[in-house]
Amino acid sequence: MSYVAIKGGGRAIAGAAAVTEYLRTVEGLDDPRAEPLKINAILHQLRHLVDRVVSEGGVYHPRFAALAVKQSQGDTLEAAFALRAWRSTRPRLCATPPLDTTRMRLIRRISSAFKDIPGGQMLGPTPDYTLRLLRLELMDESPDAFRAVARAWLDNCPEAQLPDSFPKVLDALRAEGLLPPVTGTRHSAAFDITREPLVFPVPRSAWLSTMARAETGSLLAIAYSNMRGYGDVHPTVAELRVGYLPVMLPHPITGEPTEVGEVLVTECEVVAMYEASDAGGKPMFTLGYGACFGHNEVKAISMAILDRALQKGMKDGPANPSEDPEFVLLHVDGVDSMGFASHYKMPHYVTFQSDLDRLRTTQQKSGERA
Amino acid sequence: MNALSHAQSGNAYNFGFLDEYAKKEVRRAILKAIAIPGYQVPYASREMPMGRGFGTGGLQLTLALIGPGDVLKVIDQGSDDSVNAVNLRRFIEMTCPGVSTTTKTAECSLIQSRHRIPERPLTSKQILVLQVPYPDPLVVVEPSENKRKTMHGEADYSRLLVKLYEDIVKFGEITISHRYPTRINGHYVIDPSPIPRWDVPKLNNSAALILFGAGREKKIYAVPPHTQAEPLAFSDVPFRVEDFRDAQGRRRACARCGCTDSFLDEFVTDSGGKTWQCSDSDWCEEQMLLARHRQRESRHEQDSRGS
Numbered sequence: 001m002s003y004v005a006i007k008g009g010g011r012a013i014a015g016a017a018a019v020t021e022y023l024r025t026v027e028g029l030d031d032p033r034a035e036p037l038k039i040n041a042i043l044h045q046l047r048h049l050v051d052r053v054v055s056e057g058g059v060y061h062p063r064f065a066a067l068a069v070k071q072s073q074g075d076t077l078e079a080a081f082a083l084r085a086w087r088s089t090r091p092r093l094c095a096t097p098p099l100d101t102t103r104m105r106l107i108r109r110i111s112s113a114f115k116d117i118p119g120g121q122m123l124g125p126t127p128d129y130t131l132r133l134l135r136l137e138l139m140d141e142s143p144d145a146f147r148a149v150a151r152a153w154l155d156n157c158p159e160a161q162l163p164d165s166f167p168k169v170l171d172a173l174r175a176e177g178l179l180p181p182v183t184g185t186r187h188s189a190a191f192d193i194t195r196e197p198l199v200f201p202v203p204r205s206a207w208l209s210t211m212a213r214a215e216t217g218s219l220l221a222i223a224y225s226n227m228r229g230y231g232d233v234h235p236t237v238a239e240l241r242v243g244y245l246p247v248m249l250p251h252p253i254t255g256e257p258t259e260v261g262e263v264l265v266t267e268c269e270v271v272a273m274y275e276a277s278d279a280g281g282k283p284m285f286t287l288g289y290g291a292c293f294g295h296n297e298v299k300a301i302s303m304a305i306l307d308r309a310l311q312k313g314m315k316d317g318p319a320n321p322s323e324d325p326e327f328v329l330l331h332v333d334g335v336d337s338m339g340f341a342s343h344y345k346m347p348h349y350v351t352f353q354s355d356l357d358r359l360r361t362t363q364q365k366s367g368e369r370a
Numbered sequence: 371m372n373a374l375s376h377a378q379s380g381n382a383y384n385f386g387f388l389d390e391y392a393k394k395e396v397r398r399a400i401l402k403a404i405a406i407p408g409y410q411v412p413y414a415s416r417e418m419p420m421g422r423g424f425g426t427g428g429l430q431l432t433l434a435l436i437g438p439g440d441v442l443k444v445i446d447q448g449s450d451d452s453v454n455a456v457n458l459r460r461f462i463e464m465t466c467p468g469v470s471t472t473t474k475t476a477e478c479s480l481i482q483s484r485h486r487i488p489e490r491p492l493t494s495k496q497i498l499v500l501q502v503p504y505p506d507p508l509v510v511v512e513p514s515e516n517k518r519k520t521m522h523g524e525a526d527y528s529r530l531l532v533k534l535y536e537d538i539v540k541f542g543e544i545t546i547s548h549r550y551p552t553r554i555n556g557h558y559v560i561d562p563s564p565i566p567r568w569d570v571p572k573l574n575n576s577a578a579l580i581l582f583g584a585g586r587e588k589k590i591y592a593v594p595p596h597t598q599a600e601p602l603a604f605s606d607v608p609f610r611v612e613d614f615r616d617a618q619g620r621r622r623a624c625a626r627c628g629c630t631d632s633f634l635d636e637f638v639t640d641s642g643g644k645t646w647q648c649s650d651s652d653w654c655e656e657q658m659l660l661a662r663h664r665q666r667e668s669r670h671e672q673d674s675r676g677s
Binding site: 009010012013081082085087088091092193194195196198199200201326330335337339340341342344346347348349350351354355356357358361362365366 | 383384387388389390391392395412413414415416417418419421422423424426446447448451452453454455456457460485486503513514515516519541542543545546547548549564565566567568586588589612613633634635636649
């Protein structure tokens with residue numbers, strides 16, 4: 001008699017990998033001109049996928065993010081996971097000083113608080129005001145026309161004299177005394193969630209970095225619960241900016257901060273209704289902050305709202321799930337949550353056998369008692 | 371070596387996949403866990419290239435402990451050949467060149483397991499690593515980790531005991547099947563991972579070091595060798611393991627090796643009937659060999675008597 005059910009695991013795994021690879025390449029069966037997806041095509045034409053994976057993967061490596069998108073066949077959870085696992089093999093060599101986001105090379109910046117902001121509103125690339133109608137002409141796009149579009153856009157672009165940097169909307173509010181001044185924690189070292197476990201209560205830098213690499217949908221769902229009524233943030237977007245942020249590191253010899261490259265980031269600052277300070281001072285607006293790698297606006301806004309909600313929870317005690325740091329921070333990581341949801345597909349024969357024993361015993365007992 | 375050449379050369383990862391700092395950190399957490407039996411030591415769990423929930427906590431322990439001289443056994447549900455066990459073993463073989471693997475409990479120095487402790491008693495030369503989905507037994511009565519930490523510190527398990535008591539009132543039985551809360555060294559109560567009740571007594575006064583790794587929940591804890599481990603129970607309702615007796619009260623035997631003192635898996639056969647087999651595949655093999663050996667000996671005896 002052979003051993004039941006669990007023999008042949010190795011062959012089964014190889015077979016599953018082979019059929020997955022078959023599905024990735026099946027286009028080649030019918031189309032002799034079928035081509036594999038180029039990393040560059042993913043980087044540019046599926047840029048939001050790459051941005052999401054870079055952000056949730058927690059490491060700024062757009063090319064590897066594109067590779068992860070390719071090998072996971074478009075599954076963002078899987079792709080972010082692969083990038084995160086690659087990250088585990090890298091030692092941490094140094095930390096950057098806090099980066100100044102006023103120095104961002106912007107591609108987009110808006111404020112919903114003021115009609116006119118210092119430096120002006122800049123809509124940039126956004127689908128916000130386009131009609132979500134299917135563009136059927138893209139179904140069969142001609143490569144020549146495709147190549148001509150970007151060139152034509154550049155040719156028609158007026159040479160605007162854009163400044164190198166834009167002032168922050170918040171600075172204006174702060175100057176008016178509507179927002180509290182920046183407190184002195186600016187230079188204290190940030191909590192490194194990749195090297196230290198979260199032991200509650202955690203500092204704000206720990207929750208900000210946890211949310212910065214959180215799964216977009218998870219973050220949105222909890223933030224949305226706060227917006228709809230399980231919370232009371234009522235935010236106004238003081239500023240949302242997307243652009244390339246210079247990354248500074250100390251020069252190895254001189255120690256001078258030196259630009260080593262730039263990362264595409266989305267940053268969002270929300271202000272919420274005022275509250276009186278405990279010491280009987282003036283009431284002020286309160287601030288929520290969100291920032292993440294890549295162009296991910298919904299994520300940055302959700303994060304800013306949750307940052308504000310968590311601050312309230314820490315101050316007054318959580319009145320809603322979105323104000324509870326344990327609830328928010330332990331349930332937004334995509335690698336953790338998707339892994340655990342997937343693990344239920346694994347065999348649970350032993351625990352189920354144990355469950356059967358309990359159920360039969362208690363059924364028997366209840367029969368006896370009746 | 372840069373990132374790209376790593377990716378291209380395939381096998382160029384560090385021995386044990388993790389960088390050395392990460393391994394050191396895990397080892398420090400292990401030492402602390404051994405020093406405070408049953409205490410859940412938080413650590414910065416790394417992302418591994420397999421899913422959270424598939425044994426990433428156990429895997430990080432294994433990778434931090436393993437050296438080229440080690441002989442490793444990986445089991446899942448008691449079996450060496452279940453898909454997840456195969457997957458983990460392959461990964462370790464790939465990233466730890468020089469390590470040998472085995473399916474024999476008697477021959478290994480390190481065992482990574484999910485949901486089972488081998489039937490064969492472990493020795494002082496062996497370390498057992500168990501994969502843990504939920505490290506905290508108090509999670510059934512208290513959702514906040516912050517509050518649970520205080521309860522553990524004060525050895526305040528009253529709410530857990532009330533839950534067990536309420537079970538008895540409602541069902542006449544404690545309904546916890548696997549993950550049975552177990553008090554270690556008279557203080558901390560642990561979740562011994564989803565091992566069946568059958569395996570809980572094996573924790574008590576074990577000759578081998580038993581380590582628990584929860585990757586997603588970022589905790590490591592230990593039952594050091596020769597440490598007391600007692601499942602929570604009441605003096606008038608003693609702890610019981612799974613019952614494998616049939617309607618007539620006879621202990622069921624493994625349909626394959628005939629063993630009557632192992633944890634059994636229940637199968638529905640194609641004809642609709644039921645059959646039972648050892649969950650521990652190595653144990654089952656060993657019993658088969660023993661039975662064959664005994665048969666041969668008795669035949670030999672008969673032959674020599676007959677001549």
